[in-house]
Amino acid sequence: MHNPQNQKASPVQTLREIIINIRDPVTIANIRMMSPRSLKSHVDLAIEQSSNEHIENIKVVSSNQLKSGDLSIKTATTADMVALRQFAEDWEQRIGNGATVRIPTYGVLVHGVRTSSMNMDNFELLRDGILQDNKPFIPNAEIKYIGWLTRSSSTKSASSVVVEFTRPEDANKVIDEGLIWQGEVFQCELYDRQCR
Numbered sequence: 101m102h103n104p105q106n107q108k109a110s111p112v113q114t115l116r117e118i119i120i121n122i123r124d125p126v127t128i129a130n131i132r133m134m135s136p137r138s139l140k141s142h143v144d145l146a147i148e149q150s151s152n153e154h155i156e157n158i159k160v161v162s163s164n165q166l167k168s169g170d171l172s173i174k175t176a177t178t179a180d181m182v183a184l185r186q187f188a189e190d191w192e193q194r195i196g197n198g199a200t201v202r203i204p205t206y207g208v209l210v211h212g213v214r215t216s217s218m219n220m221d222n223f224e225l226l227r228d229g230i231l232q233d234n235k236p237f238i239p240n241a242e243i244k245y246i247g248w249l250t251r252s253s254s255t256k257s258a259s260s261v262v263v264e265f266t267r268p269e270d271a272n273k274v275i276d277e278g279l280i281w282q283g284e285v286f287q288c289e290l291y292d293r294q295c296r
Contacts, residue, residue, distance in 0.1 A: 116161075116181045119202040120171040120195055127196030128169035139163045143173055146194035147184065155187050170202075171195065205244045205264035206271035207291030210279045213261045215254055217282055220247060230263065233280040241270040262291050 122128050134142060140163045148156050158180045163173040175181045184191070188201035218226060227243045234241065245264040253259035263279065265271045271290075278285040 115178050116175045118173050118175070118181055118184055119166075120173065120192060120199050121202050122169050122171065122196060122199050124196060124198035125169075127198060128165075130196065131165050131169075131171065136162075136164060139165065139171075143171070143195065147191045149194055150187070150190035152187050152190040155183050155191065158184060171199075203244075203266060205266060206268045207245075207262055207264045207293065208271050208274050208279070208288045209249065209291040210261040210263055210274075210281075210286045210288050212258050212286055213281060214258050215248075215256055218246075218261065220254075230279070230281060233282070234274070237277050237280075238265075238270045238273050240267075242266040264291075 122131070131139060131142075140160060143160050143163045147158055147160070150156055158175065160173045161176050163171055166172055175184065185201060185203060188203075192199050192201050220226070223246060226246050230243060230246070231238075231241055242265065243263060244266055245262065247262050248254060249260040249262055263274070265274070275288050275290060279288050280286075
């Protein structure tokens with residue numbers, strides 16, 4: 101028997117999906133009371149009222165509330181999805197209090213890094229150092245997270261580090277070329293959160 105609840109979104113649909121995290125219980129409750137058509141209109145109005153010429157004419161093709169209370173919206177094209185993510189600050193708060201667009205990250209596992217060479221307490225300095233060392237390969241990269249793979253890593257002489265990039269092409273380049281840190285090249289692989 102066909103059960104739509106068990107269907108997974110196709111990869112193409114996932115490429116056009118935006119998840120909006122909502123942490124305000126009142127906003128979650130208000131959205132739960134909306135019909136799917138009303139919810140889509142609510143999202144369209146929030147985008148239109150942004151007065152941002154790059155996105156104000158974008159209409160979403162669907163929107164639904166997830167069990168968590170977050171929203172899943174789908175756009176007609178990948179370009180629309182990219183534009184809505186890029187200008188999220190112009191429209192996300194119009195959805196409701198505590199609404200923020202989730203920006204996906206692309207994790208890379210960097211193997212064999214000397215633990216004494218990385219101070220995880222100073223993210224900005226660490227991020228800037230990695231970006232500077234790798235500028236010839238990934239000149240426009242952004243890093244959202246850097247951390248040891250396990251809690252016990254700091255007690256070892258060398259361990260694996262998780263580095264999360266905002267763009268998949270930057271993560272792929274580091275996986276192909278390796279990550280440079282303090283004059284040394286480290287082998288990298290895709291980081292799968294489920295394997296942690």
